[in-house]
Amino acid sequence: MNAATLMIQGTTSDAGKSTLVTALCRIYHRRGIAVAPFKPQNMALNSAVTADGGEIGRAQAVQAQAAGLAPHTDMNPVLLKPNSDTGSQVIIHGRAISSMEAEQYHDYKKVAMEAVLTSHRRLAARHQRIVVEGAGSPAEINLRDGDIANMGFAEAVDCPVILVADIDKGGVFAHLVGTLALLSPSERARVRGFVINRFRGDLALLESGLDWLARETGKPVLGVLPYLHGFHLEAEDAIDARQTVVDQAALRVVVPVLPRISNHTDFDPLRLHPRVDLRFVPPDAPIPPADLIILPGSKSVRADLDWLRRQGWDRAIERHLRYGGKLLGICGGLQMLGARIDDSAGIESSPGGSAGLGLLPLSTELRPEKQLRRREGRLTLGAEPIAGYEIHAGVSSGPALDRPLVRFGADSDGAISDDGQIAATYLHGLFDRPEACDALLRWAGLEAPASPDYIALREAEIDRLADTAEAALDLERIERILAAGH
Numbered sequence: 063m064n065a066a067t068l069m070i071q072g073t074t075s076d077a078g079k080s081t082l083v084t085a086l087c088r089i090y091h092r093r094g095i096a097v098a099p100f101k102p103q104n105m106a107l108n109s110a111v112t113a114d115g116g117e118i119g120r121a122q123a124v125q126a127q128a129a130g131l132a133p134h135t136d137m138n139p140v141l142l143k144p145n146s147d148t149g150s151q152v153i154i155h156g157r158a159i160s161s162m163e164a165e166q167y168h169d170y171k172k173v174a175m176e177a178v179l180t181s182h183r184r185l186a187a188r189h190q191r192i193v194v195e196g197a198g199s200p201a202e203i204n205l206r207d208g209d210i211a212n213m214g215f216a217e218a219v220d221c222p223v224i225l226v227a228d229i230d231k232g233g234v235f236a237h238l239v240g241t242l243a244l245l246s247p248s249e250r251a252r253v254r255g256f257v258i259n260r261f262r263g264d265l266a267l268l269e270s271g272l273d274w275l276a277r278e279t280g281k282p283v284l285g286v287l288p289y290l291h292g293f294h295l296e297a298e299d300a301i302d303a304r305q306t307v308v309d310q311a312a313l314r315v316v317v318p319v320l321p322r323i324s325n326h327t328d329f330d331p332l333r334l335h336p337r338v339d340l341r342f343v344p345p346d347a348p349i350p351p352a353d354l355i356i357l358p359g360s361k362s363v364r365a366d367l368d369w370l371r372r373q374g375w376d377r378a379i380e381r382h383l384r385y386g387g388k389l390l391g392i393c394g395g396l397q398m399l400g401a402r403i404d405d406s407a408g409i410e411s412s413p414g415g416s417a418g419l420g421l422l423p424l425s426t427e428l429r430p431e432k433q434l435r436r437r438e439g440r441l442t443l444g445a446e447p448i449a450g451y452e453i454h455a456g457v458s459s460g461p462a463l464d465r466p467l468v469r470f471g472a473d474s475d476g477a478i479s480d481d482g483q484i485a486a487t488y489l490h491g492l493f494d495r496p497e498a499c500d501a502l503l504r505w506a507g508l509e510a511p512a513s514p515d516y517i518a519l520r521e522a523e524i525d526r527l528a529d530t531a532e533a534a535l536d537l538e539r540i541e542r543i544l545a546a547g548h
Contacts, residue, residue: 065098065186066544067221071196071212071253073237077228078259078287080121081295083195085531087128088524090191097191099125102178103140103211104197105150107324107361108297111436111451116156117141120327121195124296128524139181140174140210142167145322145362145410155181158432171208175218178210182219191544194221201244213249222254222547224540230260230289235275242279254543255284257535262289285535294334294523296327312339313508316352319344320394321369322361325453328392329356331493331516337508345369349378354388354506357395359490363428363456364405364416367398376419388506389421389484396476396486397456400424409455421484422477424460433457437489439470441501442478448498450491462486 068086072079083099090097101122110123116135123133135156142150149163152170154177162170185192198205200212200223208214216223227237242250256275261268265286272283315332319342332340341350355378360366370376383389391399397418404415405428418425438449448468452475467476467487476487485505493499499513 065189065192066547067100067182067186067192067194067219068540068544068547069194069196069216069221069223070257071200071216071223071225073199073201073225073227073241074231075198077199077237078226078257079195080125081259081527082224082226082257082287082531083193084121084125084128084295084524085527086193087125088528089532089537090193091128091130092528095191096189097129097193098131098185098189099129099137099195100182100185100192101138101195101197102182102215103142103174104138105142105144107143107322108327109141109143109325109453111434111453112137112156113436114156115434117153117158117432117434117453118156120296120325124520124524125193125195127520128528136181136184139177143324143361151361156434168208171210175208175210175214178215179218196223199241200249201241203244213245213252216252217248220547221252222543223252224255224257224284224543225253226257226259228259229286230262234258235271238275239278242281253281254547255282255539257284258286260289261286282536282539284539285531287531287534290527290530293527294330294519295527296330296520312337313354313503313506313511314339314341314350314352315354315356315506316341316343316350317356317358318342318370318373318375320358320360320366321345322366324359324361325393325490326358328358328490328493331499331513334516334519335499335503335511335513337511338503345373349375352382352387353508354390355379355382357389357391357398359392359453360394360398362410363394363397363426364403364414365411366394367403367416367418370398379419379421383421383483386483390502390506391422391484391486392492393452393454393488393490396422396488397426397454397458399484399486400426400458400460400462402426403456404428422460422462422479422486424458424462424477426456426458428455429457430455433488437468437470437475439468439473439475441468441498442466443501443505446495446497446501448489448492448495450489450494452488453490454488458488 104119108120113132118138122138126133141153197211399422400418402425409428462477466474496513500511503511
Protein backbone atom coordinates (compact mmCIF):
# COMPACT_ATOMS: atom_id res chain seq x y z
CA MET A 63 0.00 0.00 0.00
CA ASN A 64 0.95 3.66 -0.35
CA ALA A 65 -1.31 5.56 2.03
CA ALA A 66 -2.87 8.94 1.34
CA THR A 67 -2.03 11.23 4.27
CA LEU A 68 -4.26 13.98 5.64
CA MET A 69 -3.14 16.23 8.50
CA ILE A 70 -5.43 17.93 11.01
CA GLN A 71 -3.93 21.02 12.61
CA GLY A 72 -5.55 23.36 15.12
CA THR A 73 -5.53 27.09 15.71
CA THR A 74 -4.98 26.42 19.44
CA SER A 75 -4.57 23.59 21.87
CA ASP A 76 -7.91 21.86 22.53
CA ALA A 77 -9.35 23.15 19.26
CA GLY A 78 -10.63 19.68 18.33
CA LYS A 79 -7.70 17.99 16.57
CA SER A 80 -7.92 14.75 18.56
CA THR A 81 -11.70 14.72 18.16
CA LEU A 82 -11.63 15.20 14.39
CA VAL A 83 -8.89 12.57 13.88
CA THR A 84 -10.89 10.10 15.99
CA ALA A 85 -14.04 10.80 13.98
CA LEU A 86 -12.32 10.38 10.61
CA CYS A 87 -10.62 7.16 11.74
CA ARG A 88 -13.98 5.65 12.69
CA ILE A 89 -15.70 6.91 9.51
CA TYR A 90 -13.01 5.39 7.27
CA HIS A 91 -12.90 2.18 9.31
CA ARG A 92 -16.68 1.74 8.96
CA ARG A 93 -16.30 2.21 5.19
CA GLY A 94 -13.79 -0.63 5.01
CA ILE A 95 -10.76 1.62 4.44
CA ALA A 96 -7.54 0.56 6.20
CA VAL A 97 -6.80 3.72 8.20
CA ALA A 98 -4.28 4.50 10.92
CA PRO A 99 -3.92 7.51 13.26
CA PHE A 100 -0.59 9.29 13.57
CA LYS A 101 0.81 12.03 15.77
CA PRO A 102 4.43 12.89 15.00
CA GLN A 103 5.16 14.50 18.36
CA ASN A 104 2.97 14.52 21.44
CA MET A 105 3.53 16.23 24.78
CA ALA A 106 1.32 14.60 27.39
CA LEU A 107 1.39 12.79 30.72
CA ASN A 108 -1.51 10.54 29.74
CA SER A 109 -0.01 7.54 27.96
CA ALA A 110 -0.83 3.97 27.02
CA VAL A 111 1.11 0.75 26.55
CA THR A 112 1.06 -0.60 23.00
CA ALA A 113 0.79 -4.09 21.57
CA ASP A 114 4.51 -3.98 20.74
CA GLY A 115 5.43 -3.13 24.34
CA GLY A 116 6.06 0.60 24.02
CA GLU A 117 4.49 3.83 25.21
CA ILE A 118 2.41 6.35 23.24
CA GLY A 119 0.01 9.19 23.98
CA ARG A 120 -3.37 8.12 25.33
CA ALA A 121 -5.22 10.01 22.56
CA GLN A 122 -3.51 7.89 19.88
CA ALA A 123 -4.60 4.70 21.67
CA VAL A 124 -8.21 5.92 21.51
CA GLN A 125 -7.77 6.84 17.83
CA ALA A 126 -6.41 3.35 17.19
CA GLN A 127 -9.58 1.95 18.76
CA ALA A 128 -11.61 4.14 16.41
CA ALA A 129 -9.63 2.71 13.48
CA GLY A 130 -10.18 -0.87 14.65
CA LEU A 131 -6.49 -1.34 15.46
CA ALA A 132 -4.35 -2.27 18.41
CA PRO A 133 -2.24 0.75 19.45
CA HIS A 134 1.32 0.70 18.07
CA THR A 135 4.38 2.84 18.77
CA ASP A 136 4.49 3.96 15.12
CA MET A 137 1.26 5.90 15.76
CA ASN A 138 3.13 8.32 18.05
CA PRO A 139 6.88 8.00 17.44
CA VAL A 140 7.89 10.94 19.66
CA LEU A 141 6.32 11.40 23.08
CA LEU A 142 7.47 14.09 25.50
CA LYS A 143 6.50 13.67 29.16
CA PRO A 144 7.20 16.87 31.13
CA ASN A 145 8.99 16.30 34.43
CA SER A 146 9.62 20.01 35.15
CA ASP A 147 8.62 23.39 33.76
CA THR A 148 11.59 23.33 31.36
CA GLY A 149 12.37 19.66 30.74
CA SER A 150 10.79 16.41 29.60
CA GLN A 151 11.47 12.74 29.34
CA VAL A 152 11.92 11.97 25.63
CA ILE A 153 10.35 8.75 24.36
CA ILE A 154 11.26 7.57 20.86
CA HIS A 155 9.42 4.65 19.26
CA GLY A 156 7.89 3.80 22.63
CA ARG A 157 11.10 3.78 24.69
CA ALA A 158 12.47 6.47 27.01
CA ILE A 159 15.90 7.51 25.78
CA SER A 160 16.72 10.50 27.98
CA SER A 161 15.46 13.51 29.88
CA MET A 162 16.20 16.79 28.13
CA GLU A 163 15.83 20.47 28.81
CA ALA A 164 13.96 22.40 26.12
CA GLU A 165 17.15 23.73 24.52
CA GLN A 166 18.69 20.24 24.37
CA TYR A 167 15.57 18.85 22.74
CA HIS A 168 15.55 21.65 20.18
CA ASP A 169 19.00 20.49 19.06
CA TYR A 170 17.78 16.87 19.03
CA LYS A 171 14.83 17.53 16.69
CA LYS A 172 16.69 16.43 13.54
CA VAL A 173 17.16 12.98 15.06
CA ALA A 174 13.55 12.94 16.25
CA MET A 175 12.36 13.84 12.74
CA GLU A 176 14.06 10.74 11.36
CA ALA A 177 12.09 8.63 13.85
CA VAL A 178 8.89 10.40 12.79
CA LEU A 179 9.45 9.81 9.07
CA THR A 180 10.45 6.18 9.65
CA SER A 181 7.20 5.51 11.50
CA HIS A 182 5.16 7.31 8.85
CA ARG A 183 6.74 5.21 6.08
CA ARG A 184 5.97 2.00 7.96
CA LEU A 185 2.34 2.98 8.51
CA ALA A 186 2.01 4.11 4.89
CA ALA A 187 3.17 0.67 3.72
CA ARG A 188 0.43 -1.06 5.73
CA HIS A 189 -2.60 1.23 5.34
CA GLN A 190 -4.65 3.09 2.75
CA ARG A 191 -5.11 6.26 4.80
CA ILE A 192 -3.18 8.00 7.54
CA VAL A 193 -4.96 10.73 9.51
CA VAL A 194 -2.38 12.88 11.28
CA GLU A 195 -2.90 15.04 14.35
CA GLY A 196 -0.81 18.15 14.80
CA ALA A 197 0.22 19.59 18.17
CA GLY A 198 -0.81 22.94 19.61
CA SER A 199 -0.83 25.45 16.76
CA PRO A 200 1.31 25.72 13.61
CA ALA A 201 1.52 29.48 14.23
CA GLU A 202 3.63 29.27 17.39
CA ILE A 203 6.48 31.38 16.05
CA ASN A 204 9.01 30.41 18.71
CA LEU A 205 8.62 26.70 17.88
CA ARG A 206 8.72 26.87 14.08
CA ASP A 207 12.47 26.37 13.66
CA GLY A 208 13.03 22.64 13.20
CA ASP A 209 9.32 21.90 13.68
CA ILE A 210 8.37 18.22 13.47
CA ALA A 211 4.86 18.44 14.95
CA ASN A 212 2.94 20.60 12.49
CA MET A 213 3.92 22.20 9.18
CA GLY A 214 7.47 20.86 9.39
CA PHE A 215 6.03 17.36 9.12
CA ALA A 216 3.39 18.31 6.53
CA GLU A 217 6.04 19.85 4.28
CA ALA A 218 8.36 16.85 4.73
CA VAL A 219 5.73 14.34 3.55
CA ASP A 220 3.90 16.79 1.24
CA CYS A 221 0.40 16.24 2.63
CA PRO A 222 -2.69 18.50 2.66
CA VAL A 223 -3.81 20.13 5.92
CA ILE A 224 -7.24 20.89 7.37
CA LEU A 225 -7.30 23.61 10.03
CA VAL A 226 -9.78 23.21 12.90
CA ALA A 227 -10.90 25.92 15.34
CA ASP A 228 -13.15 25.91 18.41
CA ILE A 229 -16.03 28.39 18.14
CA ASP A 230 -17.24 27.72 21.68
CA LYS A 231 -14.38 29.77 23.14
CA GLY A 232 -15.08 32.73 20.84
CA GLY A 233 -12.90 34.47 18.27
CA VAL A 234 -13.07 31.65 15.74
CA PHE A 235 -12.64 33.84 12.63
CA ALA A 236 -9.68 35.67 14.16
CA HIS A 237 -8.13 32.31 15.09
CA LEU A 238 -8.41 30.98 11.54
CA VAL A 239 -7.40 34.12 9.64
CA GLY A 240 -4.66 34.95 12.15
CA THR A 241 -3.18 31.47 11.95
CA LEU A 242 -3.05 31.62 8.16
CA ALA A 243 -1.41 35.06 8.32
CA LEU A 244 1.46 33.67 10.40
CA LEU A 245 2.24 30.82 8.02
CA SER A 246 4.68 30.92 5.12
CA PRO A 247 3.22 31.06 1.58
CA SER A 248 3.85 27.35 0.96
CA GLU A 249 2.25 26.47 4.31
CA ARG A 250 -0.81 28.62 3.60
CA ALA A 251 -1.22 26.85 0.27
CA ARG A 252 -1.06 23.52 2.09
CA VAL A 253 -4.16 24.41 4.16
CA ARG A 254 -7.02 23.16 1.96
CA GLY A 255 -9.95 24.06 4.19
CA PHE A 256 -11.39 24.68 7.63
CA VAL A 257 -13.51 22.81 10.15
CA ILE A 258 -15.29 24.72 12.91
CA ASN A 259 -15.81 22.73 16.09
CA ARG A 260 -18.31 22.87 19.00
CA PHE A 261 -20.97 25.12 17.43
CA ARG A 262 -24.15 25.74 19.42
CA GLY A 263 -27.34 27.21 18.00
CA ASP A 264 -28.86 27.87 14.59
CA LEU A 265 -26.37 27.20 11.79
CA ALA A 266 -28.17 29.72 9.57
CA LEU A 267 -26.90 32.50 11.84
CA LEU A 268 -23.33 31.44 11.09
CA GLU A 269 -23.66 31.30 7.31
CA SER A 270 -22.71 34.93 6.63
CA GLY A 271 -19.50 34.44 8.63
CA LEU A 272 -18.67 31.26 6.74
CA ASP A 273 -19.21 33.02 3.42
CA TRP A 274 -16.93 35.89 4.51
CA LEU A 275 -14.24 33.43 5.64
CA ALA A 276 -14.26 31.64 2.28
CA ARG A 277 -14.04 34.96 0.38
CA GLU A 278 -11.34 36.38 2.65
CA THR A 279 -9.07 33.30 2.55
CA GLY A 280 -10.05 31.56 -0.68
CA LYS A 281 -10.47 28.34 1.29
CA PRO A 282 -13.68 26.39 1.93
CA VAL A 283 -15.30 25.57 5.23
CA LEU A 284 -15.48 21.76 5.12
CA GLY A 285 -17.87 21.38 8.00
CA VAL A 286 -19.27 22.76 11.24
CA LEU A 287 -19.29 20.19 14.04
CA PRO A 288 -22.06 20.77 16.58
CA TYR A 289 -21.45 20.90 20.30
CA LEU A 290 -22.10 17.41 21.67
CA HIS A 291 -23.65 17.68 25.12
CA GLY A 292 -22.34 15.13 27.59
CA PHE A 293 -19.76 13.88 25.10
CA HIS A 294 -16.83 11.93 26.49
CA LEU A 295 -13.52 11.24 24.80
CA GLU A 296 -10.43 10.52 26.88
CA ALA A 297 -8.43 13.71 27.29
CA GLU A 298 -5.00 14.01 25.74
CA ASP A 299 -3.65 15.89 28.75
CA ALA A 300 -6.04 18.41 30.34
CA ILE A 301 -8.17 17.17 33.23
CA ASP A 302 -11.87 16.97 32.44
CA ALA A 303 -13.54 18.02 35.69
CA ARG A 304 -17.11 17.79 34.42
CA GLN A 305 -19.29 15.70 36.70
CA THR A 306 -22.16 13.34 36.09
CA VAL A 307 -25.33 14.10 38.08
CA VAL A 308 -25.19 11.69 41.02
CA ASP A 309 -27.69 10.51 43.60
CA GLN A 310 -27.59 11.52 47.27
CA ALA A 311 -26.10 8.19 48.33
CA ALA A 312 -23.10 8.59 46.03
CA LEU A 313 -19.64 7.55 47.16
CA ARG A 314 -17.50 10.65 47.71
CA VAL A 315 -14.10 10.31 46.03
CA VAL A 316 -11.39 12.98 45.96
CA VAL A 317 -8.16 13.09 43.94
CA PRO A 318 -5.42 15.70 44.47
CA VAL A 319 -4.32 17.35 41.24
CA LEU A 320 -0.57 16.86 41.60
CA PRO A 321 1.67 19.23 39.58
CA ARG A 322 2.84 16.27 37.42
CA ILE A 323 -0.28 14.11 37.65
CA SER A 324 -0.18 11.34 35.03
CA ASN A 325 -2.77 9.03 33.53
CA HIS A 326 -5.68 10.82 35.16
CA THR A 327 -7.86 9.08 32.56
CA ASP A 328 -7.84 6.27 35.18
CA PHE A 329 -10.66 8.21 36.83
CA ASP A 330 -12.94 8.68 33.83
CA PRO A 331 -15.07 5.62 34.73
CA LEU A 332 -15.60 7.13 38.20
CA ARG A 333 -16.33 10.61 36.85
CA LEU A 334 -19.03 9.13 34.60
CA HIS A 335 -20.45 6.82 37.29
CA PRO A 336 -23.96 7.87 38.45
CA ARG A 337 -23.23 6.75 42.01
CA VAL A 338 -19.80 8.33 42.43
CA ASP A 339 -19.20 11.97 43.34
CA LEU A 340 -15.64 12.45 42.04
CA ARG A 341 -13.82 15.67 42.87
CA PHE A 342 -10.40 16.73 41.57
CA VAL A 343 -8.93 19.01 44.24
CA PRO A 344 -6.68 21.75 42.80
CA PRO A 345 -3.83 23.47 44.68
CA ASP A 346 -4.77 25.52 47.75
CA ALA A 347 -8.40 24.36 47.63
CA PRO A 348 -10.07 23.00 50.78
CA ILE A 349 -10.24 19.22 50.95
CA PRO A 350 -13.88 18.11 50.96
CA PRO A 351 -15.15 15.23 53.11
CA ALA A 352 -14.64 11.90 51.35
CA ASP A 353 -15.22 8.19 51.60
CA LEU A 354 -12.21 7.45 49.39
CA ILE A 355 -9.03 9.40 48.69
CA ILE A 356 -7.03 8.32 45.65
CA LEU A 357 -3.38 9.27 45.18
CA PRO A 358 -2.87 9.25 41.39
CA GLY A 359 0.11 8.55 39.17
CA SER A 360 2.90 11.10 38.92
CA LYS A 361 5.75 11.81 36.52
CA SER A 362 7.85 13.28 39.36
CA VAL A 363 6.92 11.30 42.44
CA ARG A 364 9.35 12.81 44.96
CA ALA A 365 8.63 16.39 43.87
CA ASP A 366 4.88 15.79 43.90
CA LEU A 367 5.12 14.17 47.34
CA ASP A 368 6.89 17.29 48.62
CA TRP A 369 4.12 19.40 47.08
CA LEU A 370 1.47 17.18 48.69
CA ARG A 371 3.05 17.75 52.10
CA ARG A 372 3.24 21.51 51.57
CA GLN A 373 -0.47 21.46 50.78
CA GLY A 374 -1.19 19.65 54.05
CA TRP A 375 -2.50 16.54 52.31
CA ASP A 376 -0.39 14.25 54.52
CA ARG A 377 -2.24 15.50 57.61
CA ALA A 378 -5.57 15.36 55.78
CA ILE A 379 -4.91 11.73 54.82
CA GLU A 380 -4.05 10.80 58.40
CA ARG A 381 -7.27 12.44 59.61
CA HIS A 382 -9.24 10.70 56.85
CA LEU A 383 -7.90 7.30 57.95
CA ARG A 384 -8.61 8.00 61.64
CA TYR A 385 -12.26 8.55 60.74
CA GLY A 386 -12.43 5.26 58.82
CA GLY A 387 -12.03 6.49 55.23
CA LYS A 388 -10.41 4.35 52.54
CA LEU A 389 -7.20 5.23 50.70
CA LEU A 390 -6.01 3.99 47.30
CA GLY A 391 -2.65 4.68 45.65
CA ILE A 392 -2.12 4.12 41.91
CA CYS A 393 1.41 3.85 40.44
CA GLY A 394 3.20 6.93 41.82
CA GLY A 395 0.51 7.00 44.51
CA LEU A 396 1.56 3.49 45.54
CA GLN A 397 5.16 4.67 45.85
CA MET A 398 4.12 7.64 48.00
CA LEU A 399 2.33 5.34 50.47
CA GLY A 400 5.53 3.45 51.28
CA ALA A 401 8.34 4.22 53.70
CA ARG A 402 10.87 5.54 51.21
CA ILE A 403 11.47 6.47 47.56
CA ASP A 404 15.09 6.32 46.35
CA ASP A 405 16.25 7.92 43.10
CA SER A 406 20.02 7.64 43.35
CA ALA A 407 20.34 7.65 39.54
CA GLY A 408 18.33 10.87 39.15
CA ILE A 409 15.70 9.24 36.94
CA GLU A 410 12.94 11.77 37.64
CA SER A 411 14.82 14.63 39.29
CA SER A 412 18.09 15.36 41.07
CA PRO A 413 19.63 12.25 42.66
CA GLY A 414 18.50 11.54 46.21
CA GLY A 415 15.80 9.98 48.30
CA SER A 416 12.62 10.97 50.10
CA ALA A 417 10.66 9.62 53.02
CA GLY A 418 7.26 8.33 51.94
CA LEU A 419 4.04 8.69 53.88
CA GLY A 420 4.88 5.49 55.77
CA LEU A 421 1.37 4.04 55.49
CA LEU A 422 2.42 0.74 53.87
CA PRO A 423 5.56 -1.31 54.70
CA LEU A 424 7.24 -1.05 51.31
CA SER A 425 9.96 1.00 49.66
CA THR A 426 10.68 1.96 46.04
CA GLU A 427 13.85 2.31 44.01
CA LEU A 428 13.60 4.25 40.75
CA ARG A 429 15.55 2.59 37.93
CA PRO A 430 16.36 3.62 34.35
CA GLU A 431 14.41 0.83 32.65
CA LYS A 432 10.66 1.44 32.64
CA GLN A 433 8.17 -1.34 33.35
CA LEU A 434 5.85 -1.31 30.31
CA ARG A 435 3.28 -4.07 30.05
CA ARG A 436 -0.37 -4.78 29.51
CA ARG A 437 -1.80 -7.11 32.12
CA GLU A 438 -4.87 -9.18 32.91
CA GLY A 439 -5.61 -10.84 36.20
CA ARG A 440 -8.02 -10.96 39.13
CA LEU A 441 -8.54 -8.82 42.18
CA THR A 442 -7.88 -10.51 45.49
CA LEU A 443 -11.00 -8.81 46.89
CA GLY A 444 -13.21 -11.47 45.30
CA ALA A 445 -11.47 -12.86 42.21
CA GLU A 446 -13.07 -10.26 39.91
CA PRO A 447 -11.42 -9.98 36.45
CA ILE A 448 -9.30 -6.87 35.92
CA ALA A 449 -7.18 -5.60 33.02
CA GLY A 450 -4.92 -2.62 32.53
CA TYR A 451 -1.35 -1.57 31.92
CA GLU A 452 1.78 -0.65 33.86
CA ILE A 453 4.04 2.34 33.12
CA HIS A 454 6.56 3.03 35.87
CA ALA A 455 10.27 3.37 36.53
CA GLY A 456 10.11 2.25 40.16
CA VAL A 457 10.54 -1.24 41.58
CA SER A 458 8.87 -1.68 44.97
CA SER A 459 9.64 -4.24 47.63
CA GLY A 460 8.60 -4.99 51.19
CA PRO A 461 6.20 -7.08 53.29
CA ALA A 462 3.17 -5.04 52.17
CA LEU A 463 3.40 -6.81 48.80
CA ASP A 464 2.84 -10.18 50.48
CA ARG A 465 -0.83 -9.25 50.60
CA PRO A 466 -1.42 -8.12 46.98
CA LEU A 467 -4.42 -6.36 45.46
CA VAL A 468 -4.14 -8.18 42.10
CA ARG A 469 -2.94 -11.61 41.01
CA PHE A 470 -1.68 -12.41 37.50
CA GLY A 471 -1.34 -16.18 37.64
CA ALA A 472 1.83 -16.83 39.62
CA ASP A 473 2.66 -13.08 39.66
CA SER A 474 0.98 -10.38 41.75
CA ASP A 475 0.76 -6.61 42.11
CA GLY A 476 0.05 -4.04 44.76
CA ALA A 477 -0.96 -4.34 48.37
CA ILE A 478 -3.85 -4.22 50.85
CA SER A 479 -3.13 -3.15 54.42
CA ASP A 480 -3.78 -5.61 57.24
CA ASP A 481 -6.86 -3.66 58.34
CA GLY A 482 -8.16 -3.46 54.75
CA GLN A 483 -8.30 0.34 54.85
CA ILE A 484 -5.48 1.07 52.39
CA ALA A 485 -4.90 -0.42 48.93
CA ALA A 486 -2.32 0.24 46.24
CA THR A 487 -1.49 -0.93 42.74
CA TYR A 488 0.74 -0.17 39.76
CA LEU A 489 -2.14 -0.98 37.39
CA HIS A 490 -3.64 1.82 35.29
CA GLY A 491 -7.13 1.34 33.90
CA LEU A 492 -8.23 -0.60 36.97
CA PHE A 493 -11.77 0.89 36.93
CA ASP A 494 -12.44 0.22 33.22
CA ARG A 495 -14.09 -3.18 33.61
CA PRO A 496 -17.45 -3.09 35.45
CA GLU A 497 -16.70 -6.18 37.57
CA ALA A 498 -13.44 -4.69 38.87
CA CYS A 499 -14.99 -1.24 39.33
CA ASP A 500 -17.86 -2.78 41.32
CA ALA A 501 -15.44 -4.66 43.58
CA LEU A 502 -13.26 -1.62 44.27
CA LEU A 503 -16.26 0.62 44.98
CA ARG A 504 -17.75 -1.99 47.33
CA TRP A 505 -14.39 -2.09 49.13
CA ALA A 506 -14.59 1.72 49.41
CA GLY A 507 -18.05 1.48 50.98
CA LEU A 508 -20.59 1.73 48.16
CA GLU A 509 -23.39 -0.82 48.23
CA ALA A 510 -24.65 -2.26 44.92
CA PRO A 511 -22.45 -0.05 42.68
CA ALA A 512 -23.87 -1.29 39.36
CA SER A 513 -20.94 0.22 37.44
CA PRO A 514 -21.48 1.07 33.76
CA ASP A 515 -19.43 -0.80 31.16
CA TYR A 516 -16.86 1.92 30.48
CA ILE A 517 -15.27 0.13 27.51
CA ALA A 518 -18.67 -0.19 25.81
CA LEU A 519 -19.44 3.45 26.68
CA ARG A 520 -16.20 4.62 25.05
CA GLU A 521 -17.01 2.63 21.92
CA ALA A 522 -20.53 4.09 21.79
CA GLU A 523 -19.15 7.64 22.16
CA ILE A 524 -16.72 7.10 19.27
CA ASP A 525 -19.65 5.96 17.11
CA ARG A 526 -21.73 8.94 18.24
CA LEU A 527 -18.90 11.28 17.27
CA ALA A 528 -18.46 9.60 13.89
CA ASP A 529 -22.20 9.76 13.16
CA THR A 530 -22.20 13.49 13.94
CA ALA A 531 -19.07 14.20 11.88
CA GLU A 532 -20.33 12.17 8.93
CA ALA A 533 -23.45 14.33 8.81
CA ALA A 534 -21.58 17.64 9.29
CA LEU A 535 -18.49 17.25 7.09
CA ASP A 536 -18.24 17.61 3.33
CA LEU A 537 -16.59 14.20 2.98
CA GLU A 538 -16.73 14.24 -0.82
CA ARG A 539 -14.70 17.43 -0.88
CA ILE A 540 -12.26 15.99 1.65
CA GLU A 541 -11.84 12.99 -0.65
CA ARG A 542 -11.01 15.31 -3.54
CA ILE A 543 -8.45 17.10 -1.34
CA LEU A 544 -6.90 13.76 -0.45
CA ALA A 545 -6.80 12.63 -4.06
CA ALA A 546 -5.20 15.89 -5.21
CA GLY A 547 -2.72 15.92 -2.36
CA HIS A 548 -1.82 12.28 -2.88
